[in-house]
Amino acid sequence: MIIAFLTPAMLCYLIVFLYPSIRTFIMSFFKIVSVTDPIKASNFIGFGNYHKLFHTQLFLQSMSNIGKIWFFGGVGVMLIALLFAVALTSGMKHVKFFRSVIYLPNVVSAVAMGTMWINYVYNSDYGLLHNFFKTLHMTKASQFLYTGQDHLFWSMLVAYCFGMVGYHMLIFMSSIEQIPKDYHEAALLEGANAWQRFFHVTLPYLRGCIRTNLVMWTVFTVGFFVWGQLFSPVNLSNATVAPMNYMYEMVFGASSSANTVRDSGAGAAIGVCMMVIVLIVFALTNLITKNDDTQM
Amino acid sequence: MRRRSNQTLLGLAKQLGKGHVMNVPYQPSTFVVMYNKDLFQKAGITSVPKTWAEFTDCCAKLVAAGITPITVDDAYMAAFFGYNMSRLAGVDKTLAMVKNNDFSDPSVLKFGEIWSDFAKKGYMSKKAASNIYPAGQVEEIATGKVAMYLNGTWLPNEIKGSAPNMNWGSFAWPAMDPKGNGIEANNYGAQSFGINKNSKVGPEAFQLIVWLTTGKWDAELAKQSVGVPMGNDSEWPAQLKEAKAVIDATTIRMPWGCGMEDNPEINVKIKENLAKLITGAIDAKGFAAGMQKK
Numbered sequence: 001m002i003i004a005f006l007t008p009a010m011l012c013y014l015i016v017f018l019y020p021s022i023r024t025f026i027m028s029f030f031k032i033v034s035v036t037d038p039i040k041a042s043n044f045i046g047f048g049n050y051h052k053l054f055h056t057q058l059f060l061q062s063m064s065n066i067g068k069i070w071f072f073g074g075v076g077v078m079l080i081a082l083l084f085a086v087a088l089t090s091g092m093k094h095v096k097f098f099r100s101v102i103y104l105p106n107v108v109s110a111v112a113m114g115t116m117w118i119n120y121v122y123n124s125d126y127g128l129l130h131n132f133f134k135t136l137h138m139t140k141a142s143q144f145l146y147t148g149q150d151h152l153f154w155s156m157l158v159a160y161c162f163g164m165v166g167y168h169m170l171i172f173m174s175s176i177e178q179i180p181k182d183y184h185e186a187a188l189l190e191g192a193n194a195w196q197r198f199f200h201v202t203l204p205y206l207r208g209c210i211r212t213n214l215v216m217w218t219v220f221t222v223g224f225f226v227w228g229q230l231f232s233p234v235n236l237s238n239a240t241v242a243p244m245n246y247m248y249e250m251v252f253g254a255s256s257s258a259n260t261v262r263d264s265g266a267g268a269a270i271g272v273c274m275m276v277i278v279l280i281v282f283a284l285t286n287l288i289t290k291n292d293d294t295q296m
Numbered sequence: 297m298r299r300r301s302n303q304t305l306l307g308l309a310k311q312l313g314k315g316h317v318m319n320v321p322y323q324p325s326t327f328v329v330m331y332n333k334d335l336f337q338k339a340g341i342t343s344v345p346k347t348w349a350e351f352t353d354c355c356a357k358l359v360a361a362g363i364t365p366i367t368v369d370d371a372y373m374a375a376f377f378g379y380n381m382s383r384l385a386g387v388d389k390t391l392a393m394v395k396n397n398d399f400s401d402p403s404v405l406k407f408g409e410i411w412s413d414f415a416k417k418g419y420m421s422k423k424a425a426s427n428i429y430p431a432g433q434v435e436e437i438a439t440g441k442v443a444m445y446l447n448g449t450w451l452p453n454e455i456k457g458s459a460p461n462m463n464w465g466s467f468a469w470p471a472m473d474p475k476g477n478g479i480e481a482n483n484y485g486a487q488s489f490g491i492n493k494n495s496k497v498g499p500e501a502f503q504l505i506v507w508l509t510t511g512k513w514d515a516e517l518a519k520q521s522v523g524v525p526m527g528n529d530s531e532w533p534a535q536l537k538e539a540k541a542v543i544d545a546t547t548i549r550m551p552w553g554c555g556m557e558d559n560p561e562i563n564v565k566i567k568e569n570l571a572k573l574i575t576g577a578i579d580a581k582g583f584a585a586g587m588q589k590k
Contacts, residue, residue: 058561146426147426150577152426232370232428233370233429234370237568238567249560258551259557
């Protein structure tokens, strides 16, 4: 009976998740052109794909890009999300409204968001920031080229992080709301101010939550793809390339008819690298927040 | 079919298929300077530039009339650089540069000098440094702010929604240096139909392709998509009539972008350095140095 209930889910898991993962892992050690090609023993090249990748400038640039996204974006998003979460759980009015507004960008399609940022916010002729600075008579600032190659990465990062804050805020909020009110009351009675209550009551309780947010942020960063495509729609740019964008071109070919090279083995190797990154971060966060005696 | 269709395109298909016509071409196109005739008239330009001196003069006249002469965006930067290099160093040398990822040739510095100067004079739109496709054609060309764009003959069709009545003209990118090629070297190509080698209805599929790419349907597709018909005696759309002369005068066919998009690492170098050159963040020497980074 139990088996009958489990079978559909098991089949889905095996076919849709486990089999492709294992096959990708194996593919990364072979020279394969198309993702549907059979894996021939004669094409075994061991760590050849990995060696080639780590000596390819564009791939290294993409790793550097997601490194910056993970660190700078992560710090920014977590701080702002935490700030919003603490504000919204401090007993203010209209919490539901603010919560929905802050979470709204997560619901809107990334393509729609990206289009809005590129064509409206960052536009140097009639965009939001242009008009804003023009009204303040800051001419030089109003003519700033947000999507120029010098600033493209940071413009993309800001646009991306704007949409990510809501998700992490909700995770923080759900954890903060579970802190027993007694602790805060006890702290208040002892004469603790808001800062002290935050550092000594709220934050320790959030250890497990911070770990969750960190792992989720790493997973999102490693899968960074759509925003890189939006900010460099036709072909790759140093400022916006992420490993997934590079993998997409490797596996499915570039959109330019001039470049017909495909290398699914290298693409699979990139996928394996991304998995390893997430596993490392997960293991590290587990080690750091080992003594988790408070319950989530 | 052979007699009814464009000989140049079929010849190209044969050449690319190593002596056999492996794909049937349709919707041909070429890469030329697409320009706004009304803006040229407003600036007092009476004939299209055929030499680099005339081109520079055109730019000066356009700026004097308050029009930005030319623009580019991130999708077309590689082809822009490739075309310039074919005129400065020649097609063969340019292709070798791409193959060896070696941009130490002095013509690369020359390119930097020319376009750094043009950017300062306002000949190249400042927005070109931040244009994300299709911003160059939608925000600058279609709005009548910029007069020229080194682009494909598909451009009128791509922006016919924003600029339905634009008075289009075209001319070949002029020669720039005696060491390089001139207007006889251009990129042209087409979409094409192929038949899967495992198909069990090959002859029937071929008949369908012939029916689609010749006669009535070829003309209809060209009309609806402001494109070039395949038929030898078909009418070219008004917007692209001048492009016909460019294809007819082409004796050397360059591959797309003169190879600059073949290698994604070269493409990203071009985009990054050309954008910085246009804003003045780097000078010609900085551009050449950036292109030589491996």
